[in-house]
Amino acid sequence: MKAIVALNSGSSSIKFGVYRLDQDHLPVHSAGGKIEKIGIAPAMRIATDDGEVLLERAWPDGAAMTHSDLLDILFDWARDHVEDHAIVAIGHRVVHGGTRLVAPERVTPALLDELEALSPLAPLHQPHNLVAIRSLARLAPDLPQVACFDTAFHHDKPALASRMAIPRALHESGIRRYGFHGLSYEYVASQLRQIDPEMAQGRLIAAHLGNGASLCAMKDGRSIDTTMGFTALDGLMMGTRCGRLDPGAVLHLQTQLRYSAQQVETMLYTQSGLLGVSGISSDMRELESSPEPAAREAIDLFVRSAAREAGALCVALEGLDALVFTAGIGENAPAVRAAICARLAWLGIDIDAASNAAGAPVISTAQSRVKVRVLPTDEERMIALHTVRLLYGDPS
Known part of the structure; x- marks a missing residue:
C-alpha cells in the first residue's frame, strides 16, 4: 500500500x-x-x-x-x-x-x-x-x-504572449513573459472539463486571487495569455507585491532617491500591494473589516487592477464566454467578486447577488452573456497527480 x-x-x-x-x-x-x-x-x-x-x-x-x-x-x-x-x-x-x-x-x-x-x-x-x-x-x-x-502550464502559449519589447538577444537569453500559478490554472481547467465542458472549451478568464494574484486567458483549457510575466511581480496588484508598474518608477527610485537594488526588490515584493496602499494589512479580510479610508482605497485599487487586466485579456481572447474566480480572495470575498464583475458589466456580466453572497458554484444570472463560476483550486492535488504520472504513468 x-x-x-x-x-x-x-x-x-x-x-x-x-x-x-x-x-x-x-x-x-x-x-x-x-x-x-x-x-x-x-x-x-x-x-x-x-x-x-x-x-x-x-x-x-x-x-x-x-x-x-x-x-x-x-x-x-x-x-x-x-x-x-x-x-x-x-x-x-x-x-x-x-x-x-x-x-x-x-x-x-x-x-x-x-x-x-x-x-x-x-x-x-x-x-x-x-x-x-x-x-x-x-x-x-x-x-x-x-x-x-508553476510556469509549465503557460509554456506553449502563443509566441507573442511571451515577448516583451526588448532587444531580441535579451529575449533569446530567457528574459521573457513566463506566467505563473500554472498548477492552479491546470486544476481549474481539468475540473471544468468534468463539470462544465462547454465552459472549458470556450473563451475563459480564470482569476486566481489571493496574496499572490493573476489572471489567465484560456481557450479549450490552454493558456493563451496571462498577467504575470518575467517574474511573479507583474500584472495584478497583490497582497504585498505591486503588480503592473512603470519601469521608469524603478529607475527614479534608483537614480533620484538612491535606492539600492536590494531596497527596490524589498519594496516591490514585500512593502507594496494591499499592504503598501492601506498601510494596514495585506489580508483582504482585515481590510474589508477596517473603517479606515486607506483600507477602502486599497480594495478599490485591487478591484480596478483586476478588472483592467481582465479587459486586456479579452483582447487576447477576442471576446469572453466565462469567468472563474478561485484562490483565497476569489473563493471567499463575495464583495470583491461583485465589484470586479460590476466593472466588467459592459461585457454582459450579470451577477445574482444571493448566489454570490452564498459562494454558489455559479453566481451569474441566466440572462448573463458571460457565465461566472466560483471554483476552489487545489494545487496540492495537481502536484499529487503529476507525481503519480511521472512515477507510474497516467492512472486515468
Missing part, C-alpha cells in the same frame, strides 16, 4: 496534502492542511476532507523555528498517519522552471542547481521551494522527489 505527500512551501507558510494510492495508482486525498506564520509564531492545522481535525499545534515562541524544523515534524506526522501505507514519493510546487523545464521532473542534484539559478526570478518563492526539497532529502535520502513547475 502506497502514499505520497504533496508540498507547497512558501515564504511564511507550507500547504500540504497526504494521498493514499488506490490499486490503479489514483491519489485519494487522506488529509491536508497548512503551517502558517513561519518565522513569527508557527501554527499547524491538519484535517480530513469532511472537516475532522486531526492535529492542531502552535508554537507561540517559535519565531526561530525554520521551514526545515517544521517539515521534520510534518513528515513524522505523515508517516504515522498513513500507517500501513508506505510513503513512496514527495511532490513539490516549484514556482519557476525557466525556459527548459516545461513538465514535472524527478529531482536530482543537477536539477537542484538549475532551479537554484532561477531563484533571483522568484525570490519570494523559489528559495523556500528548494529548502523543502533539501530538507526532505536529508530526512529520507532514498525517497523520490518530483518538482512540478
Whole structure:
C-alpha cells in the first residue's frame, strides 16, 4: 500500500496534502492542511476532507523555528498517519522552471542547481521551494522527489504572449513573459472539463486571487495569455507585491532617491500591494473589516487592477464566454467578486447577488452573456497527480 505527500512551501507558510494510492495508482486525498506564520509564531492545522481535525499545534515562541524544523515534524506526522501505507514519493510546487523545464521532473542534484539559478526570478518563492526539497532529502535520502513547475502550464502559449519589447538577444537569453500559478490554472481547467465542458472549451478568464494574484486567458483549457510575466511581480496588484508598474518608477527610485537594488526588490515584493496602499494589512479580510479610508482605497485599487487586466485579456481572447474566480480572495470575498464583475458589466456580466453572497458554484444570472463560476483550486492535488504520472504513468 502506497502514499505520497504533496508540498507547497512558501515564504511564511507550507500547504500540504497526504494521498493514499488506490490499486490503479489514483491519489485519494487522506488529509491536508497548512503551517502558517513561519518565522513569527508557527501554527499547524491538519484535517480530513469532511472537516475532522486531526492535529492542531502552535508554537507561540517559535519565531526561530525554520521551514526545515517544521517539515521534520510534518513528515513524522505523515508517516504515522498513513500507517500501513508506505510513503513512496514527495511532490513539490516549484514556482519557476525557466525556459527548459516545461513538465514535472524527478529531482536530482543537477536539477537542484538549475532551479537554484532561477531563484533571483522568484525570490519570494523559489528559495523556500528548494529548502523543502533539501530538507526532505536529508530526512529520507532514498525517497523520490518530483518538482512540478508553476510556469509549465503557460509554456506553449502563443509566441507573442511571451515577448516583451526588448532587444531580441535579451529575449533569446530567457528574459521573457513566463506566467505563473500554472498548477492552479491546470486544476481549474481539468475540473471544468468534468463539470462544465462547454465552459472549458470556450473563451475563459480564470482569476486566481489571493496574496499572490493573476489572471489567465484560456481557450479549450490552454493558456493563451496571462498577467504575470518575467517574474511573479507583474500584472495584478497583490497582497504585498505591486503588480503592473512603470519601469521608469524603478529607475527614479534608483537614480533620484538612491535606492539600492536590494531596497527596490524589498519594496516591490514585500512593502507594496494591499499592504503598501492601506498601510494596514495585506489580508483582504482585515481590510474589508477596517473603517479606515486607506483600507477602502486599497480594495478599490485591487478591484480596478483586476478588472483592467481582465479587459486586456479579452483582447487576447477576442471576446469572453466565462469567468472563474478561485484562490483565497476569489473563493471567499463575495464583495470583491461583485465589484470586479460590476466593472466588467459592459461585457454582459450579470451577477445574482444571493448566489454570490452564498459562494454558489455559479453566481451569474441566466440572462448573463458571460457565465461566472466560483471554483476552489487545489494545487496540492495537481502536484499529487503529476507525481503519480511521472512515477507510474497516467492512472486515468
